[in-house]
Amino acid sequence: MTIVTGKTGARGRLRPLLRKIWEHRADYAYVLPAIAVMLIVIAYPIYYTIELSFFNTPPGLQLRDKIFVGFGNYTSILTSPVFWKVTSNTLIWTLASTFIAFVLGFASALALHRDFIGRGVLRAILIIPWVISAVAASYIWKWIYHSDFGIIGAVLVGLGLADRPPNFIDSVSTVLPSLIVVNIWREFPFAMIMMMAGLQTVPDQLLRAAKVDGANAWQRFWHVTFPHLRNVSTVTILLLAVANFNSFIIPWIMTGGGPSNASHIWITHIYELAFGRQRWGVASAYSVLLFLILMTLGYFYVRALSGNERKDGSA
Amino acid sequence: MAHVVLKDLVKTYGSFKAVNEVSLTVNDGEFVALVGPSGCGKTTTLNLIAGLIPMTSGDIVIGDRVVNELDPKDRDIAMVFQNYALYPQKSVYMNLAFPLQMRKLRRDEIDRKVREAARVLDMTQLLERKPRELSGGQQQRVALGRALVRDPAVFLMDEPLSNLDAKLRVQMRSEIKRFHQDLKATIVYVTHDQLEAVTMADRMAVMNGGYLQQYDSPAQVFAHPANMFVASFVGSPAMSLIPLEASTANGDTVLTSAEGWTLQLSQLNARKVQRATTKKVVLGARHSTIKLHKSAVHGAIPAKAYTVEPTGDVTFVQAFLSGAIVNISVPPNIAVKPDEQIWLEFDQERIHLFDGETEMALEAN
Numbered sequence: 001m002t003i004v005t006g007k008t009g010a011r012g013r014l015r016p017l018l019r020k021i022w023e024h025r026a027d028y029a030y031v032l033p034a035i036a037v038m039l040i041v042i043a044y045p046i047y048y049t050i051e052l053s054f055f056n057t058p059p060g061l062q063l064r065d066k067i068f069v070g071f072g073n074y075t076s077i078l079t080s081p082v083f084w085k086v087t088s089n090t091l092i093w094t095l096a097s098t099f100i101a102f103v104l105g106f107a108s109a110l111a112l113h114r115d116f117i118g119r120g121v122l123r124a125i126l127i128i129p130w131v132i133s134a135v136a137a138s139y140i141w142k143w144i145y146h147s148d149f150g151i152i153g154a155v156l157v158g159l160g161l162a163d164r165p166p167n168f169i170d171s172v173s174t175v176l177p178s179l180i181v182v183n184i185w186r187e188f189p190f191a192m193i194m195m196m197a198g199l200q201t202v203p204d205q206l207l208r209a210a211k212v213d214g215a216n217a218w219q220r221f222w223h224v225t226f227p228h229l230r231n232v233s234t235v236t237i238l239l240l241a242v243a244n245f246n247s248f249i250i251p252w253i254m255t256g257g258g259p260s261n262a263s264h265i266w267i268t269h270i271y272e273l274a275f276g277r278q279r280w281g282v283a284s285a286y287s288v289l290l291f292l293i294l295m296t297l298g299y300f301y302v303r304a305l306s307g308n309e310r311k312d313g314s315a
Numbered sequence: 316m317a318h319v320v321l322k323d324l325v326k327t328y329g330s331f332k333a334v335n336e337v338s339l340t341v342n343d344g345e346f347v348a349l350v351g352p353s354g355c356g357k358t359t360t361l362n363l364i365a366g367l368i369p370m371t372s373g374d375i376v377i378g379d380r381v382v383n384e385l386d387p388k389d390r391d392i393a394m395v396f397q398n399y400a401l402y403p404q405k406s407v408y409m410n411l412a413f414p415l416q417m418r419k420l421r422r423d424e425i426d427r428k429v430r431e432a433a434r435v436l437d438m439t440q441l442l443e444r445k446p447r448e449l450s451g452g453q454q455q456r457v458a459l460g461r462a463l464v465r466d467p468a469v470f471l472m473d474e475p476l477s478n479l480d481a482k483l484r485v486q487m488r489s490e491i492k493r494f495h496q497d498l499k500a501t502i503v504y505v506t507h508d509q510l511e512a513v514t515m516a517d518r519m520a521v522m523n524g525g526y527l528q529q530y531d532s533p534a535q536v537f538a539h540p541a542n543m544f545v546a547s548f549v550g551s552p553a554m555s556l557i558p559l560e561a562s563t564a565n566g567d568t569v570l571t572s573a574e575g576w577t578l579q580l581s582q583l584n585a586r587k588v589q590r591a592t593t594k595k596v597v598l599g600a601r602h603s604t605i606k607l608h609k610s611a612v613h614g615a616i617p618a619k620a621y622t623v624e625p626t627g628d629v630t631f632v633q634a635f636l637s638g639a640i641v642n643i644s645v646p647p648n649i650a651v652k653p654d655e656q657i658w659l660e661f662d663q664e665r666i667h668l669f670d671g672e673t674e675m676a677l678e679a680n
Binding site for chain 2 (some may be wrong): 154203205208209210211212213214215219223224227228230
């Protein structure tokens with residue numbers, strides 16, 4: 001090795017890089033349109049959102065006359081009681097929906113993994129909630145829950161289990177659980193499909209080996225099936241968690257976040273701040289915080305996926 | 316250890332008979348190979364013995380118990396699978412311990428047995444590894460160890476070597492044979508490789524189409540194949556089978572070919588042919604029993620060399636005779652060229668004669 005001066009050293013490093021880029025100029029040209037589009041529709045909005053989050057945008061003022069407030073939006077968010085209410089709603093919504101949808105989906109997958117008459121029909125029926133439009137489903141459930149005309153209330157009263165139809169989505173204490181039920185109903189088929197695919201990859205020979213080794217049905221599940229599904233379970237749970245964190249349609253259409261913020265989650269709250277009350281700055285600050293949280297989740301998702309590949313590669 | 320008896324074992328899938336009235340006895344401490352081509356019912360038979368699939372009819376006896384209705388875990392068997400079937404998330408130690416844990420043995424007893432099995436199979440240093448960190452041969456040894464710790468009455472092995480490369484297969488072959496000799500274990504071993512069966516087994520059960528074709532020692536199966544299927548399946552290269560016609564010339568029984576030549580028969584072979592109910596006779600001869608001449612010799616049959624395959628030790632020559640391919644092995648110093656005229660002489664003591672219709676071996680008495 002010879003010692004080079006800073007100048008030639010930098011040039012020495014730069015030249016091969018430039019030459020490499022030049023050699024691959026056609027390749028760069030191919031991806032250029034995609035990069036340009038991504039910069040316009042993804043990178044610029046992200047930048048603009050971050051920028052806006054440092055400004056106050058009072059309604060009635062033009063956006064270009066926005067007032068710089070530094071971290072003012074962030075501090076006002078973090079000190080507002082609504083923020084903590086919405087955050088706890090989001091956590092309850094995400095954790096409960098994800099966990100129950102996963103368990104229910106896994107259970108259905110296990111049930112459908114056995115061979116029985118009508119399995120195909122049942123599988124098709126169970127997938128329906130996931131394939132129909134979320135907007136349509138939300139309206140249907142709104143009617144099912146309706147305190148005057150809802151079928152659940154009517155059945156309960158008809159059976160004599162209640163004196164009058166219960167308030168599902170008009171009451172502060174029941175609105176969030178009621179919406180979570182709808183959300184679980186809608187997304188457990190996704191978990192079911194993922195786990196069904198996973199179950200098909202469990203090697204038959206391993207299950208037979210465990211049988212010969214004396215394992216009963218539960219032990220075969222616990223020692224063979226379940227460990228085999230660890231990666232697909234991780235991916236399913238992460239995808240569900242991200243989707244639930246980002247939920248909008250069901251709470252927005254069914255309650256719009258009410259009554260008194262009881263069913264507001266982050267996305268509906270941000271949407272209302274931005275497009276309902278034109279508080280762009282605060283809404284942007286909220287978005288940046290949400291972005292950071294989701295990026296963290298995304299990091300674990302990618303790690304779970306690449307962990308998968310590493311195992312397959314060495315097997 | 317224990318003996319295994321199969322009596323009129325039948326397994327049907329709908330109208331398809333996978334296993335057809337198979338009866339055989341595996342003696343205590345005997346190594347028996349179930350051998351046959353794909354789909355012959357050998358693996359199904361093994362799974363029936365293991366209790367992994369329900370049988371249609373028949374009886375299975377292990378030791379002195381009829382095990383027809385018993386679960387695999389209650390049959391006192393251990394099984395070694397083709398893909399090793401090790402639990403990927405468990406260490407080698409836990410893989411070996413698993414069948415003992417399922418039997419609720421005390422922890423110190425499990426530890427003692429696992430370490431003993433690891434010592435016997437020389438893999439004490441591998442106990443903490445995960446299966447994916449092991450080579451194919453090591454994985455197979457762990458699979459053997461998992462069967463060994465149980466101290467079962469019978470070992471069932473389902474093509475345990477077919478996932479290994481050729482060199483390792485030969486090595487593991489002798490390891491399994493040694494394993495059998497040291498433990499005096501009763502082993503039922505499924506393979507599609509007749510060489511494995513011949514080299515390892517005390518007795519081999521040749522199966523085809525769900526039927527047991529022949530059950531005897533490898534030497535007997537090799538020397539006296541019961542029918543044309545066994546004759547062509549056992550031995551490599553396969554026995555040449557030449558379709559001929561029995562006729563009488565000058566009071567002697569001879570075999571004539573559609574190509575015009577005739578083959579004189581020894582007294583014993585002539586008697587076999589005379590006892591046949593059909594004129595159609597198939598002549599079987601192994602490559603090493605056919606003599607190749609480069610000039611006409613009395614009693615030798617003219618043929619044309621088709622391909623010549625030198626392997627180093629011997630050179631295999633293929634020729635067409637009466638529409639059949641005939642394999643002949645010659646020393647490497649004899650140079651034969653393709654399309655060269657050759658003469659083939661059959662060893663009357665070592666040829667096989669089969670009934671051309673029933674495909675069964677012809678007997679002299």
